[in-house]
Amino acid sequence: MKLILSLLFLSLRFTSFFHPAAARGGEWTPSISGFMVDNNAIRGRHLFQENHFQKLDNLAHGYMTNSDLENAIKAFGNRCPSISRIYSIGKSVKGVPLWVMEISDNPGKEEAEPAFKFIGNVHGDEPVGRELLLLLANWLCDNYGKDPLATLIVNNVHLHILPSMNPDGFLLRQRGNANNIDLNRDFPDQFFSINDDVGARQPETKAIMSWLKEIHFTASASLHGGALVANYPWDGTQDRRKYYYACPDDKTFKFLASVYSRSHHNMSLSEEFQGGITNGASWYPIYGGMQDWNYIHGGCFELTLEISDNKWPTANELPTLWELNKMSMLNLVAVLVKTGVHGRIFSSDCGRPLPASIAVERINYTIKATEAFADYHRLLAPGERYDSN
Numbered sequence: 001m002k003l004i005l006s007l008l009f010l011s012l013r014f015t016s017f018f019h020p021a022a023a024r025g026g027e028w029t030p031s032i033s034g035f036m037v038d039n040n041a042i043r044g045r046h047l048f049q050e051n052h053f054q055k056l057d058n059l060a061h062g063y064m065t066n067s068d069l070e071n072a073i074k075a076f077g078n079r080c081p082s083i084s085r086i087y088s089i090g091k092s093v094k095g096v097p098l099w100v101m102e103i104s105d106n107p108g109k110e111e112a113e114p115a116f117k118f119i120g121n122v123h124g125d126e127p128v129g130r131e132l133l134l135l136l137a138n139w140l141c142d143n144y145g146k147d148p149l150a151t152l153i154v155n156n157v158h159l160h161i162l163p164s165m166n167p168d169g170f171l172l173r174q175r176g177n178a179n180n181i182d183l184n185r186d187f188p189d190q191f192f193s194i195n196d197d198v199g200a201r202q203p204e205t206k207a208i209m210s211w212l213k214e215i216h217f218t219a220s221a222s223l224h225g226g227a228l229v230a231n232y233p234w235d236g237t238q239d240r241r242k243y244y245y246a247c248p249d250d251k252t253f254k255f256l257a258s259v260y261s262r263s264h265h266n267m268s269l270s271e272e273f274q275g276g277i278t279n280g281a282s283w284y285p286i287y288g289g290m291q292d293w294n295y296i297h298g299g300c301f302e303l304t305l306e307i308s309d310n311k312w313p314t315a316n317e318l319p320t321l322w323e324l325n326k327m328s329m330l331n332l333v334a335v336l337v338k339t340g341v342h343g344r345i346f347s348s349d350c351g352r353p354l355p356a357s358i359a360v361e362r363i364n365y366t367i368k369a370t371e372a373f374a375d376y377h378r379l380l381a382p383g384e385r386y387d388s389n
Helices: 052-059 066-079 128-143 148-156 167-172 203-214 250-262 290-297 315-338
Strands: 003-006 084-091 097-103 115-120 158-162 219-224 227-232 277-279 301-308 341-344 357-359 366-368 375-378 385-388
Touching (some): 066 084, 066 097, 066 128, 084 203, 097 128, 115 128, 115 315, 128 158, 128 219, 128 301, 128 315, 148 315, 219 290, 219 315, 250 277, 250 301, 250 315, 290 301, 301 315, 366 375
Parallel strands (some): 227 277
Antiparallel strands (some): 084 097, 097 158, 341 375, 357 366
């Protein structure tokens, strides 16, 4: 029987703080052999100057070291044990644990609820995300049961926060990991046969891929620096050229990116990116990126968020960056509850959960229900009319 699904978008709370600043494209150094890129066509700030390490090392004062970050994560777990769980998804090249904070009213227990993940510090020289994600976790701890949005998220979403995917790169003050590999070019690609050798992938990449096999994430976002824009799939094109290349859920991704941008006053008023959002391939194509891989292989709607026009701002700017991005992060997670189609699939005879996939007409993409509870959380752009079989 055909079901007509009409979506009602519940208003999200948006706030604005400061005057707008023009975003600038982040620097990209391709790591795929055989791929020629016109660097002049990429507007960006190039940080590779003389004494680059010394410059970044000076800027690191006021930022958490890797040891500080580990201690802060564990301190958070001790402070908020009723709504959190601390676990590691693996280790970096140099053996640093990749610590995750799960925040939920039932942490560590599988429920018929959507799951969201934040990942920071994918590039070692873009450390703002690791700082803001610790602030986000502690804000949720402090405001659970007091603030409606914090309570909504904790009670209805399993939020997983990985502050640093690349602790070695942070320590070395470089973009890549300890092997100098750009982790956002290290995932299998849909268009070209790169990174197909499992043994050649970096341990940080393998950890993320294994993570998605264990947890059925509905959506996610990685935090970067060097521009001010919310980026969505596709990130690459079949012919390697730069132009808008839409994925099947283009409308939904534009909506999700706009949720983040509209909650961030500076981003939404960008003079470079209309509405503060961009299709990745339209900005500049990349291959082996984590964002597209999540959508294709993990059933996970991922955004790449450029949250600071400066890759490594001074530490005294972090409070301002937190205020600018706080509501954007919260509203993006709340979307999992406030929009889309959610449900469970049972057999008609005994009420047993059934394995199934959700397909929407005219969208060439399916969402799988979870195995344990057969629950599904199908994100869709609001204000549209959808048919499902």
